[in-house]
Amino acid sequence: MSTVAVLGAGKIGEALLSGLLHSGRSADELLFTERHPDRAAELTERYGVAGVEVTEAAKRADVLVVAVKPQDIDPVLDELAPLVGPDSLVVSMCAGLPTSLYERRLPEGTPVVRVMPNTPMLVNEAMSAISPGRHATDRHVRVVEELLSAVGKVVVVPESQQDAVTALSGSGPAYFFYLVEAMIDAGILLGLPRAVAEQLIVQSAVGAAKMLAESSQHPVLLREAVTSPAGTTINGIRELEKHGVRAAMLDAIEAARDRSVELGKAHED
Ligand SMILES: NC(=O)C1=CN([C@@H]2O[C@H](COP(=O)(O)OP(=O)(O)OC[C@H]3O[C@@H](n4cnc5c(N)ncnc54)[C@H](O)[C@@H]3O)[C@@H](O)[C@H]2O)C=CC1
Numbered sequence: 001m002s003t004v005a006v007l008g009a010g011k012i013g014e015a016l017l018s019g020l021l022h023s024g025r026s027a028d029e030l031l032f033t034e035r036h037p038d039r040a041a042e043l044t045e046r047y048g049v050a051g052v053e054v055t056e057a058a059k060r061a062d063v064l065v066v067a068v069k070p071q072d073i074d075p076v077l078d079e080l081a082p083l084v085g086p087d088s089l090v091v092s093m094c095a096g097l098p099t100s101l102y103e104r105r106l107p108e109g110t111p112v113v114r115v116m117p118n119t120p121m122l123v124n125e126a127m128s129a130i131s132p133g134r135h136a137t138d139r140h141v142r143v144v145e146e147l148l149s150a151v152g153k154v155v156v157v158p159e160s161q162q163d164a165v166t167a168l169s170g171s172g173p174a175y176f177f178y179l180v181e182a183m184i185d186a187g188i189l190l191g192l193p194r195a196v197a198e199q200l201i202v203q204s205a206v207g208a209a210k211m212l213a214e215s216s217q218h219p220v221l222l223r224e225a226v227t228s229p230a231g232t233t234i235n236g237i238r239e240l241e242k243h244g245v246r247a248a249m250l251d252a253i254e255a256a257r258d259r260s261v262e263l264g265k266a267h268e269d
C-alpha cells in the first residue's frame with residue numbers, strides 16, 4: 001500500500017485522513033503536515049496519524065495531497081519545489097487552482113492531479129472529481145481514483161469542468177445543510193420541539209438521499225409521487241416557486257463557480 005501525506009490538515013484534510021482510516025487503511029500509511037501545532041497534536045491524538053515536516057512527508061509519502069486554502073498555496077509550492085519531481089505524485093484539492101500553477105512552480109515533469117472532493121468523505125460518502133494535469137499518466141489517475149474510491153464515489157472530468165464541479169459537489173453539501181437548517185426552523189415556527197423537528201428533517205433527508213441514490217427514478221418523478229392533487233405538498237411548492245427558490249439555486253451555484261474561477265485567476269502569472 002502507498003503512503004499518503006496530507007499537506008494542511010484542516011476540515012478537508014481531516015475528512016480524508018478519517019475516511020481513509022475508516023476504509024481500513026492503517027495509520028502507519030498516513031502522514032500529515034499542519035502549521036498549527038495544537039491542531040497537529042489534536043489530530044495525532046484522535047487518529048494516531050503522525051504530523052511531520054514537509055521534508056519528511058515528501059521523503060516518505062508516495063502521494064502528496066495539498067489541502068491548504070487556495071490563498072495559502074504559495075509557501076506550500078515554495079516548500080515542495082526542492083522536494084518533488086517526475087517520480088512524485090502531487091494531488092491538489094484546492095478550489096480553483098489549476099494544475100498549470102503547480103506545473104509552473106514545481107520541477108519540470110512533476111505529475112499533478114486536481115481533485116474536488118467534498119466533506120461527506122468523513123463518512124465514506126464523498127463525491128470526488130479528478131482531472132489529470134499535463135504530466136499525469138493513466139497510472140497516476142488510477143492511483144488517485146483508487147485512493148478516493150475508498151472514501152466515496154469518483155468521476156474523471158476534463159479540468160475545464162472543475163470550476164463547475166467545485167460549485168456543484170464541492171460546495172453542494174453546504175446547500176443541503178442550509179436547506180435542512182431552514183426546514184428545522186420551519187418546524188420551530190410551527191411549534192414543534194427542536195429535537196423532534198431535527199429528527200423529522202434529518203431522517204427525511206437521509207430517506208430522500210437514499211431514494212435518489214438507489215431508485216432509478218428522476219428527482220422530478222420522486223417529487224411528483226409526494227405531491228398529491230389538491231394536497232399539502234403542492235401548496236408548499238407554490239410558495240417555493242413564488243419565492244424563486246429554483247432561480248436562487250441557479251444563481252447560487254453560478255456564483256460559486258465564478259468564485260472558483262476567480263481563485264484560479266488570482267494565481268495567474
Ligand atoms: N471544506 C470543504 O468542504 C472543501 C474544501 N476543499 C479545499 O480544501 C482546501 C482546504 O479547505 P478546508 O479544509 O476547508 O480549510 P481549512 O482552513 O480547514 O484547512 C486548511 C489547513 O491547512 C493548514 N495550513 C495552511 N498552510 C499550511 C502550510 N504551509 N503547511 C501546513 N499546513 C498549512 C491550516 O492550518 C489549516 O489547518 C481548500 O483549498 C478548499 O478549497 C475542497 C473541497 C471541499
Ligand SMILES: O=C(O)[C@@H]1CCC=N1
Pocket residue numbers: 095166170171
Ligand atoms: O468553500 C470553499 O471554497 C470550499 C471549496 C468547495 C467547498 N468548500
